[in-house]
Amino acid sequence: MPRPFIIALLIGAIVSLPAHAGGDVDAGRAFFNQDCGGCHALSSDTNHYAPNLNCIIGRAAASAPFPRYTPDMKALEANGLVWDHQNLDAFLTDPKTFARERLQNPDAIILMQVEVAEAADRQNVIAYIESRCR
Numbered sequence: 166m167p168r169p170f171i172i173a174l175l176i177g178a179i180v181s182l183p184a185h186a187g188g189d190v191d192a193g194r195a196f197f198n199q200d201c202g203g204c205h206a207l208s209s210d211t212n213h214y215a216p217n218l219n220c221i222i223g224r225a226a227a228s229a230p231f232p233r234y235t236p237d238m239k240a241l242e243a244n245g246l247v248w249d250h251q252n253l254d255a256f257l258t259d260p261k262t263f264a265r266e267r268l269q270n271p272d273a274i275i276l277m278q279v280e281v282a283e284a285a286d287r288q289n290v291i292a293y294i295e296s297r298c299r
């Protein structure tokens with residue numbers, strides 16, 4: 166691997182560190198209730214309109230017992246995607262672009278369309294979801 170590339174990777178890792186740092190769980194709860202909770206539950210047995218997000222960190226994409234995942238969401242799972250802080254942060258920034266880039270398919274369509282523009286909101290909501298993992 167050429168050295169500039171390795172350095173760029175290292176810088177990228179350092180710059181993205183704040184996205185991993187603990188967010189504010191209380192702020193994340195308020196954000197979740199307002200922007201996610203209408204569709205998603207956090208309890209593992211509730212998958213009404215959208216898949217539950219119980220223990221989503223460390224879980225394979227599209228692996229909740231949710232019968233209506235789109236084919237492209239299932240393709241992310243087949244592609245080996247396992248949610249971690251970093252890819253969840255990227256997904257929440259722009260789910261459609263994330264899926265298209267990951268699948269290398271410019272026509273990929275998924276039903277998760279909420280974009281969380283603010284990095285702090287993403288960190289907080291991820292911290293809250295993680296805090297509720299049972």
Ligand code: HEC
Nearest residue numbers: 200201204215216226227228229234235238275276277279
């Ligand atoms: C309008 C309903 C709706 C809202 C609001 C919504 N989502 Fe989703 N979300 C979905 C649906 C539907 C899917 C499944 C997408 C598919 O199969 O294409 C999904 C998928 C996901 C996934 C992937 C789940 C898995 O099993 O791999 C995550 C993570 C996620 N949403 C997080 C969030 C977060 C965090 C918020 C709040 C910022 C949010 N969503 C807001 C409907 C919603």
